[in-house]
Amino acid sequence: MESKTGKVPIWRLTEESSQHLEDVVVREFPLTIILNNQEVVTLLCSPKDLEYLAIGFLVSEGLISHKDEIKKLTVDEPRGEVQVATEDDKVLANRLGARRFIASGGGRGATAYSTTEVTNQTKIESRIKISTGEVFALMDEFIQRSEVFRATGGVHSAALCDTRGILVFNEDIGRHNAIDKIFGECFLKDIATDERVVITSGRISSEILLKVAKRNIPILISKSAPTDVGVSLASDLGMTLLGFVRGKRINVYANDWRIAHHGK
Amino acid sequence: MESKTGKVPIWRLTEESSQHLEDVVVREFPLTIILNNQEVVTLLCSPKDLEYLAIGFLVSEGLISHKDEIKKLTVDEPRGEVQVATEDDKVLANRLGARRFIASGGGRGATAYSTTEVTNQTKIESRIKISTGEVFALMDEFIQRSEVFRATGGVHSAALCDTRGILVFNEDIGRHNAIDKIFGECFLKDIATDERVVITSGRISSEILLKVAKRNIPILISKSAPTDVGVSLASDLGMTLLGFVRGKRINVYANDWRIAHHGK
Numbered sequence: 001m002e003s004k005t006g007k008v009p010i011w012r013l014t015e016e017s018s019q020h021l022e023d024v025v026v027r028e029f030p031l032t033i034i035l036n037n038q039e040v041v042t043l044l045c046s047p048k049d050l051e052y053l054a055i056g057f058l059v060s061e062g063l064i065s066h067k068d069e070i071k072k073l074t075v076d077e078p079r080g081e082v083q084v085a086t087e088d089d090k091v092l093a094n095r096l097g098a099r100r101f102i103a104s105g106g107g108r109g110a111t112a113y114s115t116t117e118v119t120n121q122t123k124i125e126s127r128i129k130i131s132t133g134e135v136f137a138l139m140d141e142f143i144q145r146s147e148v149f150r151a152t153g154g155v156h157s158a159a160l161c162d163t164r165g166i167l168v169f170n171e172d173i174g175r176h177n178a179i180d181k182i183f184g185e186c187f188l189k190d191i192a193t194d195e196r197v198v199i200t201s202g203r204i205s206s207e208i209l210l211k212v213a214k215r216n217i218p219i220l221i222s223k224s225a226p227t228d229v230g231v232s233l234a235s236d237l238g239m240t241l242l243g244f245v246r247g248k249r250i251n252v253y254a255n256d257w258r259i260a261h262h263g264k
Numbered sequence: 265m266e267s268k269t270g271k272v273p274i275w276r277l278t279e280e281s282s283q284h285l286e287d288v289v290v291r292e293f294p295l296t297i298i299l300n301n302q303e304v305v306t307l308l309c310s311p312k313d314l315e316y317l318a319i320g321f322l323v324s325e326g327l328i329s330h331k332d333e334i335k336k337l338t339v340d341e342p343r344g345e346v347q348v349a350t351e352d353d354k355v356l357a358n359r360l361g362a363r364r365f366i367a368s369g370g371g372r373g374a375t376a377y378s379t380t381e382v383t384n385q386t387k388i389e390s391r392i393k394i395s396t397g398e399v400f401a402l403m404d405e406f407i408q409r410s411e412v413f414r415a416t417g418g419v420h421s422a423a424l425c426d427t428r429g430i431l432v433f434n435e436d437i438g439r440h441n442a443i444d445k446i447f448g449e450c451f452l453k454d455i456a457t458d459e460r461v462v463i464t465s466g467r468i469s470s471e472i473l474l475k476v477a478k479r480n481i482p483i484l485i486s487k488s489a490p491t492d493v494g495v496s497l498a499s500d501l502g503m504t505l506l507g508f509v510r511g512k513r514i515n516v517y518a519n520d521w522r523i524a525h526h527g528k
Binding site: 006008010011012013014015018023025026027028044132133136152153154173203205206207224225226227228229230231244248249250251252253256259261 | 270272274275276277278279282287289290291292308396397400416417418437467469470471488489490491492493494495508512513514515516517520523525
């Protein structure tokens with residue numbers, strides 16, 4: 001497996017000094033996902049856990065629903081391809097091509113939601129609760145795990161957790177990719193996502209919110225800001241949304257009843 | 265013109281306290297760009313300067329090359345549309361639909377580069393130089409101008425500068441959009457981009473690098489990290505690339521001969 005980072009020579013300047021040294025930069029890698037011999041998409045990603053990314057993407061897009069459907073899964077890293085064959089050999093690639101919806105800075109075209117997707121989305125009913133202390137502990141563990149970010153400043157992290165700790169963690173140059181890698185791993189390893197918590201380093205726009213809602217996640221925690229539509233979707237879909245979780249502070253944007261806090 | 269931000273009620277928690285208050289969040293707005301009655305793309309963006317975004321996008325995609333081509337430009341904000349009609353009424357929309365290339369976390373599908381684009385890209389020949397003091401002063405001014413970022417933490421900024429100051433500035437939830445708004449404004453107002461400097465708050469991936477190279481910009485400055493491909497493209501295309509410009513420190517990743525520094 002290729003490395004997520006590479007080294008480049010840099011010239012580091014301050015007002016008073018200059019130094020020639022080596023710096024670590026994050027790598028970008030074009031991955032083409034092929035479903036039943038049809039090209040679905042090419043993603044720019046970090047070259048690691050490509051099978052998780054491919055499956056997570058196909059699941060997020062609704063192109064695969066059950067693990068049993070997958071007949072064959074081949075990672076051809078030299079060619080930058082993941083090939084997936086499904087049981088009924090259905091041809092689905094055009095669904096994506098037809099939707100030329102390009103998302104915000106952190107977003108990706110094909111994953112942006114349509115109104116139908118929102119109205120079809122079931123409300124999240126989980127009665128799980130989380131305390132502020134648990135949120136701070138999860139964020140501490142999350143930041144500890146974000147190694148590539150610390151080395152390069154150029155990636156996003158995502159994690160699936162329960163209230164006690166991180167279960168699945170990944171990093172990728174794309175914030176959508178990082179979440180798809182998490183969900184892809186869960187899907188392939190039969191790790192349930194209901195009653196669980198997702199943490200992301202990235203901004204919560206509508207398309208991220210909906211991607212997480214589709215996995216029936218009751219609590220979403222971000223180090224960053226939500227958008228207005230992210231907040232209203234969380235509110236409507238019954239998801240507890242926490243943003244700007246940094247340095248022992250939390251902003252709760254929606255469905256605060258899942259937070260156990262003595263000051264309530 | 266609609267506002268770039270909205271207000272939402274939040275519940276702010278620390279370990280010891282809790283407060284109900286109003287917080288400012290960045291808005292997201294779906295904008296559909298229509299060229300000669302054909303839908304080209306729908307972008308999630310900040311609802312401001314939509315005509316700059318539409319034109320900048322079409323210019324970056326190579327769908328418009330000269331201002332004279334534009335016969336009509338209509339912003340229909342209630343419908344979330346910008347309609348552009350060109351002189352020869354050419355039908356170009358399918359070019360984008362055919363390229364289902366989805367970029368990294370901060371990227372956008374249709375703007376990712378193809379190998380042909382890179383080999384067709386002319387090397388940047390400008391002999392302009394910039395001093396470290398000028399870089400620090402530009403970054404200070406850039407941060408001063410980033411108002412929506414300060415209010416919401418949820419946007420990217422971009423600016424076209426000369427070595428003495430900012431000429432054109434914009435903010436958007438998308439880092440590609442922020443740069444397209446800059447270039448769209450330059451295009452419509454006949455502001456030359458040659459011999460100029462671009463500053464961005466966002467990560468420098470290959471697609472951002474190439475977008476800026478297409479406008480023949482010799483110096484690109486980022487507050488954030490570049491990717492490995494961003495660095496090698498900058499090097500090959502003759503662009504001076506500065507990253508992590510923060511707190512009076514600069515990393516120079518490519519073509520350092522344009523930097524005037526006493527320590528050289």
